[in-house]
Amino acid sequence: MHAMTASVLQMIRRAKSPLSKVEIAEELGVSLSAISVHVERLLKENLIEMSRIGVSSGGRKPKEYALNKDFGLIVSIELETTLVHIALTNFNCEVLCLTSSDIEITDGPDIVLTRIHEHVEQMLLDNDIDKASIKGIGIGIPGPVDFSMGIPISPPIMPGWDQYPIREFWAKYFDCPCYVDNDVNIMALGEHAKGLKxxxxxxxxxxxxxxxxxxxxxxxxxxxxxxxxxxxxxxxxxxxxxxxxxxxxxxxxxxxxxxxxxxxxxxxxxxxxxxxxxxxxxxxxxxxxxxxxxxxxxxxxxxxxxxxxxxxxxxxxxxxxxxxxxxxxxxxxxxxxxxxxxxxxxxxxxxxxxxxxxxxxxxxxxxxSLGNMAGLIGGAFMTIDQIITQATDNQADTYF
Amino acid sequence: MHAMTASVLQMIRRAKSPLSKVEIAEELGVSLSAISVHVERLLKENLIEMSRIGVSSGGRKPKEYALNKDFGLIVSIELETTLVHIALTNFNCEVLCLTSSDIEITDGPDIVLTRIHEHVEQMLLDNDIDKASIKGIGIGIPGPVDFSMGIPISPPIMPGWDQYPIREFWAKYFDCPCYVDNDVNIMALGEHAKGLKxxxxxxxxxxxxxxxxxxxxxxxxxxxxxxxxxxxxxxxxxxxxxxxxxxxxxxxxxxxxxxxxxxxxxxxxxxxxxxxxxxxxxxxxxxxxxxxxxxxxxxxxxxxxxxxxxxxxxxxxxxxxxxxxxxxxxxxxxxxxxxxxxxxxxxxxxxxxxxxxxxxxxxxxxxxSLGNMAGLIGGAFMTIDQIITQATDNQADTYF
Missing domain, CATH: 3.30.420.40 (ATPase, nucleotide binding domain)
Incomplete structure (x- = not known):
């Protein structure tokens, strides 16, 4: 995806309400005609959709654009020391289904992740969801993370998890990227992006x-x-x-x-x-x-x-x-x-x-304002953020 | 100045060594031909110059560009409670002349700034410098600053200075912009931009x-x-x-x-x-x-x-x-x-x-690594930064 297309997408999905091309062009400091190319591309790829018609200040009413929240699903996982929460969200980070389960983080990554995977598969089955609609998996863990690698770094309360390749675990079962971050980081992301009015x-x-x-x-x-x-x-x-x-x-x-x-x-x-x-x-x-x-x-x-x-x-x-x-x-x-x-x-x-x-x-x-949903919503937000960024880094024209 | 032209200029002036168009294009994620337009514009405006010829990896040797450090002069002022330091720097923040003088910050802005202004005029006179070559004035003060307005905000150790319009004071004598920042902020800027290897x-x-x-x-x-x-x-x-x-x-x-x-x-x-x-x-x-x-x-x-x-x-x-x-x-x-x-x-x-x-x-x-020059060098750096940014905000084609 072109870097500017990604910027337009990020701007639309972060906005609290739908945006017109003029608003996007002004914010990004680019000409209206240049913005149109990217908006058309995003529409074609089904990532955004035309929203309600905007209020005009005279003349033709401007079209407004919003994220297509049904573009795909995200599995968001929040790991605590004795509990795991799993949510399925849409592309606007709205939680569609949710489950919590006991877990002992000290059992180590193999046991814990295998159990979480079972829960995820069950959740998809129960809700009649096709694996192919899952676009990404996001995990928040209670310890420091090397974010670019997706591995825990000497997490003090997670014995056995140091440098464990969590992404590779999920790659065995899902054909979509997985991102790992610290639990409080994703709570902050969730609250900032989706909690505040x-x-x-x-x-x-x-x-x-x-x-x-x-x-x-x-x-x-x-x-x-x-x-x-x-x-x-x-x-x-x-x-x-x-x-x-x-x-x-x-x-x-x-x-x-x-x-x-x-x-x-x-x-x-x-x-x-x-x-x-x-x-x-x-x-x-x-x-x-x-x-x-x-x-x-x-x-x-x-x-x-x-x-x-x-x-x-x-x-x-x-x-x-x-x-x-x-x-x-x-x-x-x-x-x-x-x-x-x-x-x-x-x-x-x-x-x-x-x-x-x-x-x-x-x-x-x-x-x-998101209470105990901050982590799950933030995990989905972080994951979608990364999907878009990675698509840019790869300079690929299509990316999902 | 066009936003992208400003970005190219910022990149060239912040680089530790001269840059080729290819390096600039890669960093900014823009095509080589687009970068050429901006580089030509900066050359024409005398803001950058061709530096030594770069090392080629085969084929024609790439040209490299560096800031034209003689584009203009900056007056950088560092205010302490009982001392003021004044430096004249070139556009690469190199100090050309320097003076320090006793001052009582508690005397209030009118007395203190008038005295500083006298020192600045004397410095220009002593060094036979034309006022027109001064492109900006930067001041660091020991207290909190509303940076966008350039005014001190309830500075605890500067009685009488609260909300004093420091910029307007200098506008009476100089036909160039003045920027005010907190003293430690500009030290950090100076060290980061010009001190570190x-x-x-x-x-x-x-x-x-x-x-x-x-x-x-x-x-x-x-x-x-x-x-x-x-x-x-x-x-x-x-x-x-x-x-x-x-x-x-x-x-x-x-x-x-x-x-x-x-x-x-x-x-x-x-x-x-x-x-x-x-x-x-x-x-x-x-x-x-x-x-x-x-x-x-x-x-x-x-x-x-x-x-x-x-x-x-x-x-x-x-x-x-x-x-x-x-x-x-x-x-x-x-x-x-x-x-x-x-x-x-x-x-x-x-x-x-x-x-x-x-x-x-x-x-x-x-x-x-800059020792007691960190503030003066940083003050000059901050000032040039702002001159470039402001020129972009104004969307003017020429700006100095």
Whole structure:
């Protein structure tokens, strides 16, 4: 595909509403006649379609173009440590069907990917979908990724996965490309491209689950860093004495992540005689994030305090990031984000206290609008992005 | 100027060596014949020149093109709190003459800019330079800037400068554009464009003077953030009890910047009876960064310890930034950077201890190769960049 054709396609598919040729030409700084060639080509290839007729400012009404969302299907996979989510989306990243399943990431790539593959095949069968309509597979994993190669790089919580050729695994079963990225990166992509109702260029997506990480959008584009590890905020030093799994003291993750919250909850149950938490611990022998979430809903004081503490610590680190990166928008996602307003208020309070006034002048801090779908939608978005880019790199005239 | 002509010019001027049309065409993804049009136009306008004849891989030897560095002159101004540096550079950012002068930034913009203007006129007179050969004026200031407007935005250490129209001041005397940017931003630009002997895309320039700040290059481009305040690392929380001028406790700047170093030096002199520092304090009634630097050269143990402490604290914050931004290169600049190897070693030690292994795999941490010329060279680079960009925006055929 010609580079300019790809640019036109990217612009149309990223737009929040259909575009006219004039709009495309102006944005890309190219003549209207040049744009027409590319639009015609995309129409012919069935990648875009004519949308409703645009509002004219006098004279003939301009035609508008939108992505043909039924061009093909994407399998989007989000891998967590003990769960996998699989979605089938259309070319506009809308989820058509969805399944989740237990998995142990520590079983290693052969076992885990084989099981995921079985689920995917079952999903296609159940929905009567022809394999040929699958145009790409996107996978988000909870660790650093060499994106160009599609391999995990020393992922700390994925033993056995280091440098495993995930793409090659899928190539055995599907005749379409597969792309692998870090889970938080694709959440950031999904939220930016499909979650927001307004346009912003600089977004940092903070995922707070067992661990804490972030995905960075600069000037509208995902920023991966030099070795693909950008966005790691879990090991920012917050000055505490708690030892982290990484070997250092004072990491944010060790004091404020999901795991930390659970162990603090246990401590409170036992040493501070917190009724609600102690009851659960006594009856089940363990605590979960969901228990703390439920306690929060009942306004159990111990749970409220735990969540506030965690929010304040995370907010302190976000304040530093806001000073450094000066984003338009901070998005809070991941499982703890479901804790809601008390958590968000604690984060905001910390950020406004410690960030410089100029950096927070227009700053928005919100929960993810896609919630737990951010990763799957972002995975599909990333995959389609890459399909288009790769087609350009290959300089081939047709590419799907 | 046509957008593509500008792209060709930018590419030629940013290249470390002259380029052939084939190289330009390949990089920009445009046909050779299309590139020829733009190259001819630039030659005709005297903006580029034919350089040495390139090495051929057989057949006719390709012509190579380089910037015409004598196209015009730039006045580059670097404003510090008590000093101003003024340089005259050619179009390749090479400094032709240079002067420094005392100034009190707190005197406000009218007094300070009038004095700077006198110095500039004197410099032109002394060097027998015609005003008409000045193509642009670039100014770096120690505070946040609305870059598109060219005005300081609530700069904390520049009372009276908030929203002052610096461009309009210069428009009274010069018939060329003026651009204003934050001092650390232009240092980062200068180092990236003209200091490095190797090519890297993601660079963070850390300036350590009285305060501490940073300038960010992502994917080869200066990143300013949403409100132009990106790169502020002086107020990262390092968990100390020291109160900062910003009102918060624990800011990096309050414990490790130049001012902090001097007050810690005084404390040591008085309470720990440190001979070297006490002698200076007794004889002059005050201490300066230069005194601590001189003590370091003599390996005075108090000075060594002070500088090491400062390096360790700064390194801790850089470690967080390395985790978050995953750059190729960290450049240490500013006055304290002149402290040399002891300081640099302390920073490096801290970074390698606290950053994630993947993020430091290929990381380089170096002193600025341009030293105290980074700001002036970067100011000229930024100015020429803007002249070219603006000419494109105006869509004018000729522009200088």
């Amino acid at each position: 307004f346009e912003v260029n600089n977004v940092i997506f903070i995922k707070i689950g067992s661990g804490i990480g972030s995905g960075i959008i600069y000037d509208g584009v995902l920023y991966r860093g030099s070795t693909g590890s950008a966005g790691d905020i879990g090991h920012f030093d917050i000055g505490s004495d708690v030892v982290c799994w990484c070997g250092n003291k004072g990491c944010l993750e060790a004091s404020a992540g999901g795991k930390a919250l659970i162990s603090k909850g246990k401590e409170r149950a036992i040493f501070h005689n917190s009724g609600y938490l102690l009851d659960i611990l006594n009856s089940r022998g363990e605590l979960s994030m969901e228990d703390i979430g439920a306690g929060l809903l009942q306004l159990d004081s111990s749970c409220v305090e735990l969540v506030r503490e965690s929010g304040a610590l995370i907010g302190k680190v976000i304040a530093s990031i806001v000073n450094f990166a000066n984003p338009d928008l901070i998005v809070i996602g991941g499982r703890i984000a479901e804790f809601g307003d008390i958590f968000l208020a604690a984060i905001r309070q910390s950020v406004y206290q410690r960030s410089l006034p100029l950096a927070t002048r227009n700053l928005i801090i919100n929960k993810s | 190797f090519e890297v895309n993601n660079v963070i320039f850390i300036k350590i003077g009285s305060g501490i700040g940073s300038g960010i290059i992502y994917d080869g481009v200066l990143y300013r953030g949403s409100t132009g305040s990106a790169g502020d690392i002086g107020h990262f929380d390092i968990g100390s009890d020291v109160v900062c001028w910003c009102g918060n406790k624990g800011c990096l700047e309050a414990s490790a910047g130049g001012k902090a170093l001097i007050s810690k030096g005084k404390e040591r002199a008085i309470f720990h009876n440190s001979g070297y520092l006490l002698d200076i304090l007794n004889s002059r009634g005050e201490l300066s960064m230069e005194d601590i630097g001189a003590g370091l050269l003599q390996l005075d143990s108090s000075c060594v310890e002070l500088v090491r402490e400062s390096g360790a604290l700064i390194g801790k914050v850089i470690a967080s930034i390395v985790n978050f931004a995953n750059p190729d290169l960290i450049v240490i600049g500013g006055r304290i950077a002149e402290f040399g190897d002891i300081f640099l070693a302390a920073i490096r030690q801290s970074v390698y201890q606290r950053s994630l292994p993947l993020a430091t795999r290929n990381l380089i941490i170096n002193k600025s």
